[in-house]
Amino acid sequence: MKPNAVTNWLDRVTGRVTMYRLVLVVLAIIAAVSLVLAGLGQLSYPLPALALSLVVTVAVTVASSVLVALAFRAKPHLESAAITGLLLFFVLPPSVEPAALGVLAIAAVIASLSKFVLAVRGRHLFNPAAIAALIVTATGLTFSGWWTSTAVLLPFVAVGAFLVLYRTRRLAMGLVFIVLAAAIIVARMVSTGSELWPAVITAFTSYPIVFLAGFMLSEPLTLPPRRWQQLGFAALVAVLLAVPFNVGPLYSSPQLALVVGNLVAFFFGQRRALKLTLLNKRQLTPSTWEFSFQPAHPVSFRPGQYMELTLPHGRTDARGSRRVFSISSAPARDAPITFAIKTGPSSFKTALLALPKGSVVRGTSVGGDFALPSDPSTPVLLVAGGIGITPFSSQLDNARLAGHDRDVVVVYSVSDASELAYAEVLESSGARVVLLSPNRPERLPNGWTWAGNGRITRELLEAEVPDAASRRAYVSGSPALVNSVRGILRSAGAKRVTADYFSGY
Numbered sequence: 167m168k169p170n171a172v173t174n175w176l177d178r179v180t181g182r183v184t185m186y187r188l189v190l191v192v193l194a195i196i197a198a199v200s201l202v203l204a205g206l207g208q209l210s211y212p213l214p215a216l217a218l219s220l221v222v223t224v225a226v227t228v229a230s231s232v233l234v235a236l237a238f239r240a241k242p243h244l245e246s247a248a249i250t251g252l253l254l255f256f257v258l259p260p261s262v263e264p265a266a267l268g269v270l271a272i273a274a275v276i277a278s279l280s281k282f283v284l285a286v287r288g289r290h291l292f293n294p295a296a297i298a299a300l301i302v303t304a305t306g307l308t309f310s311g312w313w314t315s316t317a318v319l320l321p322f323v324a325v326g327a328f329l330v331l332y333r334t335r336r337l338a339m340g341l342v343f344i345v346l347a348a349a350i351i352v353a354r355m356v357s358t359g360s361e362l363w364p365a366v367i368t369a370f371t372s373y374p375i376v377f378l379a380g381f382m383l384s385e386p387l388t389l390p391p392r393r394w395q396q397l398g399f400a401a402l403v404a405v406l407l408a409v410p411f412n413v414g415p416l417y418s419s420p421q422l423a424l425v426v427g428n429l430v431a432f433f434f435g436q437r438r439a440l441k442l443t444l445l446n447k448r449q450l451t452p453s454t455w456e457f458s459f460q461p462a463h464p465v466s467f468r469p470g471q472y473m474e475l476t477l478p479h480g481r482t483d484a485r486g487s488r489r490v491f492s493i494s495s496a497p498a499r500d501a502p503i504t505f506a507i508k509t510g511p512s513s514f515k516t517a518l519l520a521l522p523k524g525s526v527v528r529g530t531s532v533g534g535d536f537a538l539p540s541d542p543s544t545p546v547l548l549v550a551g552g553i554g555i556t557p558f559s560s561q562l563d564n565a566r567l568a569g570h571d572r573d574v575v576v577v578y579s580v581s582d583a584s585e586l587a588y589a590e591v592l593e594s595s596g597a598r599v600v601l602l603s604p605n606r607p608e609r610l611p612n613g614w615t616w617a618g619n620g621r622i623t624r625e626l627l628e629a630e631v632p633d634a635a636s637r638r639a640y641v642s643g644s645p646a647l648v649n650s651v652r653g654i655l656r657s658a659g660a661k662r663v664t665a666d667y668f669s670g671y
Contacts, residue, residue: 177645180333184488186245188333189381192326193252196314199322208318211260219260220252222267226274227251234278241478243487250277253295253381257421258302259311269307273298289530292428293385299421310419312374320371327380334386336396340379343400347375350408375407378420383427386474390434391533403427440465440473440529444521445502450587453509454553455519456494458502459527467497469561470536470666473505476528479517488530489514492642492666494556494588496564506587508553536666537561539638542570547634547660548597549577549622549651551643552585557666558642559588562595575600575631579622579647583607600630622651624658635659642666 180188197220204213231247254273261267277298281290284297303310314323331340348369355365370376383403390399406423416422442459450456467473472492479487495504507515521527538546538561548558555578565572574597580586583603592599593611601607604619617630627634639660641651648665655663 173649174646176329176332177649180329181645185330185334185386186243186249186488189330190245190249190252192329193249193256193381196319196322196326197252197255200314200319203318209313209316211313212262215260215262218262218267219258219270220255222270223255223258223274224248224251226271227254227277230275230278231281234282238282240282243476243478247278250274250294254298256314256377257295257299257310257312258308259313266308269302272307273302276301286432289432290387291432292425293382293388296382296421296424296428300416300419300425303419303421304415310421312377312420314377315370315372315374317367317371320376323377323380327376330380330384334384336384338393339396339400340384342397343379343383343404344375346401347373347404347408350405351375354408373407374420375404378403378407378424382424386531386533388428388431389531389533390431391471391531392434393535395431395434399427399431402430440532442475442503442527442529444523444525444527446523447519447521450506451585452582453585454506454587455509456504456506457518458495458504460502461529464499465503465529465532467493467532468534468537469493469496469564470538470557471532471534472536472557473503473532474530475505476530477514477517477521479513481513483511483513487514492534492536492557492560494559496560496567498567506553506556506559534666536640536642536664538565538572538640542572545573545575545633545637547575547577547631547637547639547655549579549639549641549643549655551579551647551651552581553587554641554643554647554666555587555592556642558640559591562597563591566595572597573637574598575634575637577622577627577631578602579643602626622647622654624654627654627658635661639663640666 200209201213201216203209204211204216227250228244228247232242235242251274254270254277258270258273277294280292280294280297284291299310302308327340331337351369351373352365355368356362383400390396403423406418406426407420410418412418441462445458445460447455447457472490474488474490476488491505491507493503494506495502507518509515536557542565550558558576562574574595576592576597577600579602583605586607599614601614601616602618602620602622606616610616615630617626620626634655635658639655639662641648641663652663652665
C-alpha cells in the first residue's frame, strides 16, 4: 500500500470511534489476550488470579464512579471508569487472596474519588489509575506490578499503544518518552556491566514504557495543551521513571513519575472545568449549524485551537458523549464561544441540535497547535475542506479584530456552493479566496475566484496560487483531504505544512 493509502486506512479505522472507545477496546483486547496466555501458562500469574482481579478492578471502579458522581451531583462517564478499572488491572498485582482483592477494590475507589477530590475547579489533577496505584503502594498495602511488561505481551501492547497515539496525534510525544526512557535505562545497565542488546530487551520487557506511553501518558485531561509542552512533559516523566530516587516513603516508580508530570502539566493548561451556557444556534448551510455558548468564566485559547465538549445523552453511539470541536470564534474576554458542526448520523450531534436555549454543556479541555505564525507579515496559504473552515474562521476574524494586515490565500473546497460556511468572515478578512464547488455561487466577492469542481491538485495550486512555495501552508479537513493535500503542497515546494485533522468527526 502507498503511504497515503495506509494513513487513510488508519484514519478510517481509528476514526470510527472516539479516543475513549478506542482505548477501552484496545485495553479489553489486551486483557482478553492476557487471560488466554495465562491459561496457556505463558504469564507469571495464573488464570484465576487474572480473572478475579479483572472483575474486581473494573466492577468496583465503575460502581464507585457512579456513586461518587452522584454524591458530587455529576454524571458518571462509564467509559472513562471502565478504562481506569482496566488500567488498575494491568498496574497492580493480580491475586485470588481476599485481602489482596480488597486492596484492588480500595485502589478502584481511590481512583474514582480522585476525579472529584483531587481536583481544582472541577478539573482532576492526576491520572486516576496512577494516583490510586501511588497511594496503595506508598502506604504499603501492595506493590505496583505493571505485569504487562513481558516479552509475550509486548507485541499486543505495542500495536495498541501505536493505534491510540496515532488516533490522538501524539506519536511524537510517545516516541520522545519511549526513546528517552529506554536510552537512560540502557545506559544505566551498560554502565554497570550489562551487554547492550540484553539491556535493550530488558528496557522493553521489564519496564512498562510502551504501555505507559500509549495508555496513560496520553490521557487528554491531564496533558498540557501545546505540542512543545507535551514533549517536555513526556521527557520529564521519562527521566523520573528511568532514574532511581527515593524521597521518604516514595521511591522511583512509573506511577510516581506520571503523577509528578501531571502536576507540572496542570499549570500549563485550562485550570478549571468549563461550563458553557447555550445562547443560540443558527444554520450556516443546509448541513452545517453554529452553536454559540457563553462561558461561566473567561476561556483562554489561541485562534485555531479546539475544545472537548461533554454531553451525556441517551442511546450513545460508538463515538461516545465527548467530542472535540474547533472553536470558530475569535478570542475575546467574556465573549461567547462558537462551534460549527456538520449534521450527520451521530447521537452526540442529535443531542446537541435538540438542546434548548439556556442548556449547560461542559467543556473538559482546550488545546491544539494549529496556530498561524506569530509574525503577521508571514504570507500564508490556508486550505480547507468543508467543515475544516472552522479554525480558519477563528484565525481570520482574530486577525481582523487585531488589525493585522495578513497576506492570506484561502483555497476552500465544498460539496456545493450552498455549503459555503463563514463566507462573511472570509470576505471581511480581505483574504484572497479560491473556491472549489460543483456550481458557481450567485455572487463572488472581490478577490474571490471560482475554480470549478476540480480536486485540489498541484496543477491547480500552480495556476491559482503560483507563490504557494513561499507561503506557510495550513490544511484543515477530513484525514483523507489532509493526507492528500499535504503531499501535494510538499510536491509544489511548500517548506512547512501544518495540518489539522477531523478524525472521527
